[in-house]
Amino acid sequence: xxxxxxxxxxxxxxxxxxLWAFFWATxxxxxxxxxxxxxxxxxxxxxxxxDDASRKDDSR
Amino acid sequence: xxAGEHPCFHCGEPIPRGLVIHARIAxxxxxxxCHGCKAVAEFISGAGLGDYYKYRDxxxxxxxxxxxxxxxxxxxxxxxxxxxxxxxxxxxRSITVLLEGLRCAACGWLADKALSQQSGVLDxxxxxxxxxxxxxxxxxxxxxxxxxxxxxxVGLRPHPLAGEPSEQMALLERRDALKRLAVAxxxxxxxxxxxxxxxxxxxxxxxxxxxxxxxxxxxxxxxPVALYSGWPFYRGAWVALRSRSISMDVPVSLxxxxxxxxxxxxxxxxxxxxxxxxxxxxxxFLGLGRYIEMIARHxxxxxxxxxxxxxxxxxxxxxxxxxxxxxxxxxxxxxELVVRAGEVFAADGVVLEGEGRVDESxxxxxxxxxxxxxxxxxxxxxxxxxxxxxxxxxAVAGNTVLSGxxxxxxxxxxxRPRLAKAADRAAAWFLGRILIGAAIVFAVWWYVDPSQAxxxxxxxxxxxxxxxxxxxxPTALAAATAALARxxxxxxxxxAIESLSKATxxxxxxxxxxxxxLVRVEDVRTHGDVTSQQALEWAASLEQLxxxxxxxxxxxxxxxxxxxxxxxxHAGRGLEGRIDGHLLRIGTRTxxxxxxxxxxxxxxxxxxxxxxxxxxxxxxxxxxxxxxxLAAFRLADPLRPxxxxxxxGLAALGLPSEIVSGDxxxxxxxxxxxxxxxxxxxxxRPQDKLERLKALQGAGAVVVAVGDGINDAPLLxxxxxxxxxxxxxxxxxxxxxxxxxxxxxxxxxxxxxLARRTQRIIRQNLGWAIAYNLAALxxxxxxxxxxxxxxxxMSLSSVVVVLNAMRLSRGSPPQRRPVWPxxxxxxxx
Numbered sequence: 001x002x003x004x005x006x007x008x009x010x011x012x013x014x015x016x017x018x019l020w021a022f023f024w025a026t027x028x029x030x031x032x033x034x035x036x037x038x039x040x041x042x043x044x045x046x047x048x049x050x051d052d053a054s055r056k057d058d059s060r
Numbered sequence: 061x062x063a064g065e066h067p068c069f070h071c072g073e074p075i076p077r078g079l080v081i082h083a084r085i086a087x088x089x090x091x092x093x094c095h096g097c098k099a100v101a102e103f104i105s106g107a108g109l110g111d112y113y114k115y116r117d118x119x120x121x122x123x124x125x126x127x128x129x130x131x132x133x134x135x136x137x138x139x140x141x142x143x144x145x146x147x148x149x150x151x152x153r154s155i156t157v158l159l160e161g162l163r164c165a166a167c168g169w170l171a172d173k174a175l176s177q178q179s180g181v182l183d184x185x186x187x188x189x190x191x192x193x194x195x196x197x198x199x200x201x202x203x204x205x206x207x208x209x210x211x212x213x214v215g216l217r218p219h220p221l222a223g224e225p226s227e228q229m230a231l232l233e234r235r236d237a238l239k240r241l242a243v244a245x246x247x248x249x250x251x252x253x254x255x256x257x258x259x260x261x262x263x264x265x266x267x268x269x270x271x272x273x274x275x276x277x278x279x280x281x282x283x284p285v286a287l288y289s290g291w292p293f294y295r296g297a298w299v300a301l302r303s304r305s306i307s308m309d310v311p312v313s314l315x316x317x318x319x320x321x322x323x324x325x326x327x328x329x330x331x332x333x334x335x336x337x338x339x340x341x342x343x344x345f346l347g348l349g350r351y352i353e354m355i356a357r358h359x360x361x362x363x364x365x366x367x368x369x370x371x372x373x374x375x376x377x378x379x380x381x382x383x384x385x386x387x388x389x390x391x392x393x394x395x396e397l398v399v400r401a402g403e404v405f406a407a408d409g410v411v412l413e414g415e416g417r418v419d420e421s422x423x424x425x426x427x428x429x430x431x432x433x434x435x436x437x438x439x440x441x442x443x444x445x446x447x448x449x450x451x452x453x454x455a456v457a458g459n460t461v462l463s464g465x466x467x468x469x470x471x472x473x474x475x476r477p478r479l480a481k482a483a484d485r486a487a488a489w490f491l492g493r494i495l496i497g498a499a500i501v502f503a504v505w506w507y508v509d510p511s512q513a514x515x516x517x518x519x520x521x522x523x524x525x526x527x528x529x530x531x532x533x534p535t536a537l538a539a540a541t542a543a544l545a546r547x548x549x550x551x552x553x554x555x556a557i558e559s560l561s562k563a564t565x566x567x568x569x570x571x572x573x574x575x576x577x578l579v580r581v582e583d584v585r586t587h588g589d590v591t592s593q594q595a596l597e598w599a600a601s602l603e604q605l606x607x608x609x610x611x612x613x614x615x616x617x618x619x620x621x622x623x624x625x626x627x628x629x630h631a632g633r634g635l636e637g638r639i640d641g642h643l644l645r646i647g648t649r650t651x652x653x654x655x656x657x658x659x660x661x662x663x664x665x666x667x668x669x670x671x672x673x674x675x676x677x678x679x680x681x682x683x684x685x686x687x688x689x690l691a692a693f694r695l696a697d698p699l700r701p702x703x704x705x706x707x708x709g710l711a712a713l714g715l716p717s718e719i720v721s722g723d724x725x726x727x728x729x730x731x732x733x734x735x736x737x738x739x740x741x742x743x744x745r746p747q748d749k750l751e752r753l754k755a756l757q758g759a760g761a762v763v764v765a766v767g768d769g770i771n772d773a774p775l776l777x778x779x780x781x782x783x784x785x786x787x788x789x790x791x792x793x794x795x796x797x798x799x800x801x802x803x804x805x806x807x808x809x810x811x812x813x814l815a816r817r818t819q820r821i822i823r824q825n826l827g828w829a830i831a832y833n834l835a836a837l838x839x840x841x842x843x844x845x846x847x848x849x850x851x852x853x854m855s856l857s858s859v860v861v862v863l864n865a866m867r868l869s870r871g872s873p874p875q876r877r878p879v880w881p882x883x884x885x886x887x888x889x
Contacts, residue, residue, distance in 0.1 A: 001270060008254075008277055015246055015281075022242045026235050033187045 069113075070097035070215070080593050086110060100215040104170065107177065109214070112170045132212075134374040134385040135220070136205035145204070152182055154196040155204065159186075160217040167216060168193075174214045178202055192221075220373055237292075237351050244289035244344035247281050248337075254278045255337035275327045275334050282336040286320045289343045292350070312346060314495075322514060333515060333846075345858045375399075375406035378450070395453045399444045405451070408460045411436050413450035419443040494520070501841045516843040532825030535865035540818040543869045548802035549811050556797030559780045560815035564761045566710055567753060569775065570721040570731050572768035572785060574805075575697040579613045583694035588687075595691035597622055599683055602635050602646050613695050634681075644685050652684030697727075702805045704735040709809030711736075715764070720749045720775070749775045766808070783808065818868055825861045832857045 025031065069083060069090035082089035083101040092098045104112055134140055145153040159171060168186040171193055175184045180201025186193040195207060204220075211218040254274045257266065293316065296309030319335045319342075326332040377386045378396045388406040391397065396412065399405055405418075416432035420442045432438055438451060440460040455461075498520045505513035541551045551557065571577050584592040596614070601624040603611035624644075627637035634647010636655075645652045683691045707717045718739040721728045728742040741752065753775060756763050765779035776782035776796055784796035785803050800807055836853055839845050845853070 001267065004270065005273065008274075012250070012277070012281070015250055019242060019246050022246075023239055026238050026242070029185075031235070031238055032231060033185075 068092045068097050070101040100213065103213045104174075104215070107174060107214075109170055109173050112167075132205040132208045134205075134376075135208055136203045137385060138199060140374065140385055140387060141199065141204045148182075148196050150198075151200065152196050152198050153204075154183075154194060156221045157193045157195060157208070157211070158219040158221055159193055159211065160219060170214055171211060171216055174210050175207060178207060178210060181207065193218075237347070240289045240292065241344070241347045241351050244285050244340060244347050247285035247289070248340035248344045250281045251278050251285075251336045251340045254281075258334070272330055275330075278334060278336040279324055279327045282320065282323070282340055285340045285343055286316060289347055290316050293343075293346070312342075316343060345862075348862070372404045372406050391453055391456050393453050393456060397451045397453060398448060399438075399451055400448045401444060403444050405438050405440050405442055405444065407440050407453045408455035409438055409451035409453045411438060411449055412452050414447050416447055416449040417445045419445050497837070497841070505843070512843055515846065516841065520837065520840045532829050532861050532865075533822050535862050536818050536822045536825060536868060539865045539868040540814055543814060544798075544811060547807055547810065548800065548804065549807050550799040550801055552797055552799060556781050557815045557818050559762060560764065560798075560812055561819040562762045563715055563764045563781055563812065565756055566715050566717045566764045566766065567749075567756075567775065567779070568717060568719050568721075568737070569749070569765075569767040570719050570723055570728055571697060573766045574703045574719070574731055574735060575699050577697060577768060577785075579695050579697055581613050581693050582696040582698060584691060585694075586691045587689050590690045592691065595683055595693075598624075598639055598644055599646055599681075599691075599693065601639060602627060602637050602644060602683075614693075642685060644683065644690075646681060646683045649680075649682050652682045652689060655684055656686050656688050699731060699734055700803075700805055706805035706808055707735045707737055709806075710812065713809060713812050715812065718752075720744050720752050722746075722749075746775065750778050753778050764812075814868065821864055821868060825864055828860060828864075829857060 069085070069092050081092050081098055083092045083098040083105075085101060085105040090101065092101060104110065141153065145155040148154045159167075172184050172186050175181050175193075175195065178197075180198045181195065182198060183196040184193060193211075195204075197204070197207060208218045208220070254277055258271065258274055258278075290313070293309045293313045297313040300310055316339055320339050322332075323334040323336050323339065327334050327336075373388050374385055375388050375391055376383055376398045377391065378398055383398060391407050395407075397406065397409065411432050411434050413434060414432075415434075416436075416438070418430050418432045418438055420430050420439065432449065437454070438444075438449070439462065440455075441462040498517050501520050502513050502517040505516050537557060540557055544551055568574055581596065584595055586592050586595050600614045601622050603614040604624065604627075622639050624637040624639050627635055629635055630647065630651065633651040634645055636643070636645045638644070643655070645655050679695045681693045681695055682689060683693070710717055716739070717735075717737045719728055719732050719737055719741070721740070721742050722744055723742060725742040728740050732738070732740040741748075744752070753763055753765065757778075757780070762780045764781045764783060765775045766783040766785075767776050768785040776784065781798065782796045783798045783800065785800055798811065832853070836845065
């Protein structure tokens with residue numbers, strides 16, 4: 001069980017790192033808006049030529 | 061029905077029969093309802109943003125008029141922009157903009173995409189929850205005015221906001237609370253991990269050194285939780301004690317500090333028990349409850365911003381013969397301003413020059429434009445419709461009528477909900493008893509067995525923590541408020557949820573609630589070989605110069621291609637003018653007929669029309685020339701397509717509807733019939749409406765009133781639950797408990813349902829909390845409950861309450877409407 005004398009401090013270091021990351025994320029506004037970022041995946045990366053995006057719909 | 065077959069491609073509203081405007085989108089002609097929507101839809105599609113129409117889940121705001129690029133001219137001037145915006149690194153500037161018409165995440169996507177395509181834009185962050193966008197741009201590459209024009213082109217009218225300290229503070233407060241919560245959460249998880257082996261240490265024969273080690277590590281982890289996460293409670297307790305009162309924070313802080321110090325002492329001396337697990341869990345769950353409440357409070361705050369958008373940020377000042385654009389806050393009393401047609405007054409003032417007509421509906425709810433001759437008072441936030449006015453400023457900033465309304469609203473919001481206060485009072489009463497009880501328990505145990513005294517006392521303090529009791533109401537209300545906000549229903553006064561769950565009757569003011577509150581051309585009948593398109597064009601060009609409310613019905617479809625000359629106004633009868641030399645009249649039947657009095661070919665069917673029209677109680681306007689009648693337009697304030705469904709839905713919930721209207725009996729009866737309302741009264745003055753309300757309430761009814769104008773303010777104030785429409789007058793909104801932001805009546809039955817579920821859940825929560833406390837208290841006082849078990853029981857009882865409340869935020873997701881290519885509203889209409 002002596003391994004715990006090393007593992008627990010190690011675990012605490014990890015926790016401290018996690019907290020630091022959380023603080024950083026909060027400070028940079030990651031948790032300010034939890035609704036809209038879900039929509040960003042719907043974007044097309046390459047800029048479509050005008051009207052292209054809507055033409056796809058017509059084929060339905 | 062009167063509406064065309066297809067709804068407007070952009071805004072989803074019915075297209076007036078006979079009107080043919082098409083927007084060219086993706087090689088197809090899509091029908092739209094006005095030139096404003098045409099411009100917006102073509103711009104969106106042309107910029108490659110057509111995906112917007114796939115993703116959006118509500119229809120867009122009706123554009124009404126094509127974008128007017130000159131409105132943003134003031135924002136092209138660098139020195140003015142410099143003062144309005146904030147400096148960013150590398151010479152960039154930033155500003156926060158409130159976007160009117162931002163209704164869903166797809167609208168946010170649209171704004172983001174449209175702006176990001178502009179060169180010189182460094183960063184755009186759009187928050188659909190608050191309808192705000194923050195722009196960062198390089199002034200050397202792009203002008204702010206151009207960015208605002210882009211936003212207007214995609215149908216989101218921007219309102220630049222200066223400073224915004226309150227919003228910034230709310231954001232920092234949320235972030236701060238989230239960090240403290242995270243520390244408590246992480247800390248609690250760690251401490252629990254060490255606590256479980258410690259619970260079994262004695263029975264399983266743990267090595268004493270290991271036991272000491274784990275206790276010391278627990279202490280180390282608990283220190284930031286107790287100091288950092290617990291700080292807000294100590295601060296609250298200190299404030300309460302200094303003002304010689306006792307709040308929730310006092311016993312909470314006492315419990316935390318006592319248990320923590322005792323544990324630290326025991327951990328350092330290696331004696332007794334440690335309660336770090338209890339302390340951290342306590343801090344975490346209390347903090348979580350507070351955090352949820354704070355979010356709900358901040359969300360409700362956006363109503364005040366919605367009012368602030370009414371006042372413009374710039375004005376045109378005349379000083380020593382020089383006209384210059386200035387920031388609204390630089391205006392002083394006594395300044396002279398020039399307000400052009402279509403602009404909004406930046407301050408209260410007196411008209412010096414010009415015969416104006418002003419739309420004051422945002423202050424008064426009165427939809428007819430008010431005449432403003434020299435000497436008349438004009439108010440900040442109202443809309444100058446017709447001619448340029450020169451105005452001497454009489455009140456600025458905090459002294460205007462508009463800011464009075466905003467202040468009123470803010471005060472109303474600062475009050476905490478009555479219901480939650482009642483729960484807090486109950487909790488405080490309960491707490492007083494607990495503290496006395498704990499003291500007695502300690503004293504008794506001190507006699508019986510001093511070594512058990514602290515442990516039993518702590519168990520009493522912890523196990524009977526009234527947090528389940530005090531969480532019961534706020535968590536349920538917060539969950540319901542958040543669920544409603546997602547649906548587009550703003551809860552301005554949370555106690556309305558309780559009243560709504562008990563409601564028995566619904567009173568409607570017809571105009572602006574069941575109907576749209578905008579007169580529109582619903583039907584065109586032409587005579588001879590005139591097309592309806594042509595007739596509408598002529599009518600629009602004749603009415604172009606008129607500010608009569610009826611004129612709006614014609615001109616709203618956009619700028620006509622033909623120009624009328626020598627237009628004369630015949631008061632009370634109509635307008636006469638020439639188009640390409642062709643003499644035309646528009647107005648009452650006798651007025652248009654007078655033009656061709658000699659020409660007897662006025663056909664039989666036209667005469668028949670007029671008689672039938674008059675009998676039906678409908679409102680018709682006629683267009684004629686020297687040869688006879690050319691066209692007849694039926695004007696109406698169209699019924700909202702979902703009105704019938706809403707009335708039926710409310711009836712199914714046991715809420716009969718009734719119309720109390722100031723309008724004519726015929727119009728009221730027609731609307732009542734079309735949406736299935738049996739009880740109705742017409743031609744009521746505001747006090748008559750209030751009387752009807754009191755009569756119902758006297759008979760024991762709990763009444764919901766739905767209204768949108770100033771004449772409804774008494775009705776709304778008197779009602780048990782007041783509901784206002786999102787675009788209704790500001791005064792109606794300040795009197796309202798609920799605001800239907802999306803202006804969709806479908807939301808109302810859902811809100812009633814949710815209110816009833818909320819009440820059920822609050823009752824369940826309170827019942828559970830009281831039962832738990834009653835059962836646990838005697839056991840704890842007798843010393844049967846070790847503090848760790850007390851902490852688990854207490855936490856579980858809180859978790860049950862919170863989870864039960866969270867059920868409210870699930871279950872009724874907002875309905876998605878398919879929007880491409882057709883809109884189901886068409887069938888409803």
